[in-house]
Amino acid sequence: MMKRRVVVLGATGSIGESTMRVARALPEQIGIIGLSGRNNAQRLLELAREFPAATLCAGDEKAAESLRGKLPGRDVLHGGHGLEELASLPEADIVLIAIVGTAGLRPALKALESGKDLAVASKEILVMAGEEVMATAKRSGRRVLPVDSEHNAIFQCLEGKDPSTIKRLILTCSGGPFRNASAADLASVTPEQALRHPTWSMGRKISIDSATLFNKGLEMIEARWLFDIPMEKIDVVIHPQSIVHSMVEFVDGSIIAQMSTTDMALPIQYALTYPGRFSGACAPLDLTTVGRLDFEAPRADLFPALDLARRAGTAGGTLPAVLNAANEAAVDAFLAGRLSFPGIWENVVRAMDAVPFVEHPTLEQLIEADRAARTVVAGG
Ligand code: NDP
Numbered sequence: 001m002m003k004r005r006v007v008v009l010g011a012t013g014s015i016g017e018s019t020m021r022v023a024r025a026l027p028e029q030i031g032i033i034g035l036s037g038r039n040n041a042q043r044l045l046e047l048a049r050e051f052p053a054a055t056l057c058a059g060d061e062k063a064a065e066s067l068r069g070k071l072p073g074r075d076v077l078h079g080g081h082g083l084e085e086l087a088s089l090p091e092a093d094i095v096l097i098a099i100v101g102t103a104g105l106r107p108a109l110k111a112l113e114s115g116k117d118l119a120v121a122s123k124e125i126l127v128m129a130g131e132e133v134m135a136t137a138k139r140s141g142r143r144v145l146p147v148d149s150e151h152n153a154i155f156q157c158l159e160g161k162d163p164s165t166i167k168r169l170i171l172t173c174s175g176g177p178f179r180n181a182s183a184a185d186l187a188s189v190t191p192e193q194a195l196r197h198p199t200w201s202m203g204r205k206i207s208i209d210s211a212t213l214f215n216k217g218l219e220m221i222e223a224r225w226l227f228d229i230p231m232e233k234i235d236v237v238i239h240p241q242s243i244v245h246s247m248v249e250f251v252d253g254s255i256i257a258q259m260s261t262t263d264m265a266l267p268i269q270y271a272l273t274y275p276g277r278f279s280g281a282c283a284p285l286d287l288t289t290v291g292r293l294d295f296e297a298p299r300a301d302l303f304p305a306l307d308l309a310r311r312a313g314t315a316g317g318t319l320p321a322v323l324n325a326a327n328e329a330a331v332d333a334f335l336a337g338r339l340s341f342p343g344i345w346e347n348v349v350r351a352m353d354a355v356p357f358v359e360h361p362t363l364e365q366l367i368e369a370d371r372a373a374r375t376v377v378a379g380g
């Protein structure tokens with residue numbers, strides 16, 4: 001395999017951290033040539049020293065100036081335009097979007113338009129504008145490689161298969177920290193409790209999404225676009241061990257699953273080295289240590305996120321963007337102590353009912369729907 005020159009947007013976060021582990025393990029296959037961070041300037045500086053070939057993008061002008069002071073002669077961009085410039089660096093082969101939320105959307109489109117493959121961890125950009133992202137990839141003749149572990153699993157299960165033989169995609173879900181909770185328990189959940197995920201260690205926003213099951217809801221819509229599959233063929237099953245990362249059922253009744261340890265290094269690596277397979281940063285899986293794999297149906301009555309996502313994904317248009325933005329704003333409010341835990345989905349419902357629906361939105365209309373949804377949540 002030719003060495004892939006990789007730009008990482010969101011390098012200072014949890015996915016960014018795992019990506020650096022992958023890059024350290026595979027120096028022959030992966031070269032880091034771009035790194036971005038926003039508030040964590042100290043971490044960006046450390047990474048810049050470790051990967052001296054990388055062009056940098058800081059959160060703002062001031063942070064960029066300070067980095068230039070510490071790294072004389074180094075290229076340091078900043079802000080939203082900086083991210084777009086980094087995403088279209090002439091020497092880049094692939095751009096990994098690991099920015100939480102939708103701030104990575106324009107850089108993602110820019111990367112595809114300038115002929116780069118895209119590795120996507122930021123599911124929010126596919127929920128908001130999956131049709132646009134996939135159409136841009138098609139026009140540019142580039143790939144969109146899934147990093148989200150479920151979608152990376154499905155991607156692996158689908159290799160070499162005829163799409164017309166797919167019966168359904170089965171996304172696995174740990175169930176989060178409140179899998180066995182009652183409605184009364186949920187009403188009093190604190191941010192500290194919700195941030196404690198049973199199997200994965202992740203950024204704050206996705207940890208809350210995992211507790212409400214909005215993460216799985218977003219992933220249903222993400223799968224709809226990545227694999228061009230109608231929503232009714234996408235199911236969710238609770239699997240507390242997080243060893244089976246997802247499955248595909250075919251028309252003959254065969255189910256193919258992908259298994260590995262609970263470590264994002266594997267899906268990140270596979271997206272960055274596709275279709276190559278290498279012994280990298282991910283520890284091997286010993287099934288005898290795992291012992292058992294359990295599966296159960298999700299409790300849709302207690303966790304409305306799955307049904308809300310199905311409604312949004314089926315309606316299409318601006319509704320997924322509204323669901324996504326309202327959720328993002330509500331998660332922020334919950335983390336800041338301004339909203340109860342059930343308040344998260346109550347606000348998503350309110351925004352979905354309030355923001356005017358556009359069936360075939362332009363990118364500008366999607367951005368407008370996103371903004372309107374946040375306004376509804378802020379208005380309380
Ligand atoms: P983190 O919060 O740990 O990291 C987010 C990264 O994005 C940081 O580098 C942060 O910079 C940067 N960032 C945040 N907001 C902005 C912005 N507005 N503009 C530019 N940069 C920004 O998140 P995760 O790594 O957990 O998640 C990243 C994405 O990957 C999310 O979309 C998540 O859903 C998805 N994902 C994560 C998984 C995981 O295991 N963590 C698994 C599957 C998907 P800084 O910290 O310097 O401010």
Ligand code: MG
Binds near residue numbers: 148149150219
């Ligand atoms: Mg996932």
